[in-house]
Amino acid sequence: MDMIKKTLRSYRNTIRKKNDALLSSGHGFTLIELIMVIVILGVLSVSIAVNWPTGMDDDAARGELKRALRYAQHKAMTRGYTSAAAAWGFMVAGNQYTVQRQDATDQAETEYISRNLLDDPKISLTGPNIYFNGLGEPIDGSGIPLPVQTYTIRGGITVTVSPQTGYVQ
Incomplete structure (x- = not known):
């Protein structure tokens, strides 16, 4: 011890x-x-x-717009285009967009109806209504092929739809 x-x-x-x-x-x-x-x-x-990265919301909004335009084109190519009135399209109203047939007899799923980009009503969206024929070609409401169509997000970010092919970029 x-x-x-x-x-x-x-x-x-x-x-x-x-x-x-x-x-x-x-x-x-x-x-x-x-x-x-x-x-x-x-x-x-x-x-x-x-120096933190910015613009991620802008890129996400641009991606959502491109996806919705391509979805409208996909619907037109796979859902039986019979006439200009039955063409699937992308409609802009205010800062919202909707994917539906021109004659409004059919609409896309609810996430493509009266939707704001990123669910944010403050994100501005401007551009023409556009429809697609069975080949995915952009047309107007009477079925006439369209030239380049441009959509603008927040006044500076643009997304274009090419004529003839409907390529969204």
């Missing part, structure tokens, strides 16, 4: 000497060093926040 007590005392003394040596040798942080680290971290966080 004495041996254990001596060992513990020796161990405690060793720890005290090391702690005293650390404190007396000036190892540690001063208040100025601590403040400098906080300032540097603040500057780094501000520079990261400023």
Whole structure:
């Protein structure tokens, strides 16, 4: 038992000497060093926040618009185009779009009816109503082939539909 007590005392003394040596040798942080680290971290966080990627919502809205136009074209090519009145199309009203037949006898699924881009009514959408024939070619309401059609999102992002092929880009 004495041996254990001596060992513990020796161990405690060793720890005290090391702690005293650390404190007396000036190892540690001063208040100025601590403040400098906080300032540097603040500057780094501000520079990261400023350079954070932007425009992801714009890209997502553009992707949704392209997908909806392609879906209208797909519907026209697979749902039996018989006349211009039965053509499937993409209609823009305000900031909303709808995928349906020109004569409104059939509409796409609910997620393509009176929908805002990204479900955000603040995202502006402008462009013409466009229909597609059975070959996927863009046509107007009377069945006449259309030239290039352009849709604009938020005043600067454009999506075009090519004539003859209906390619959406």
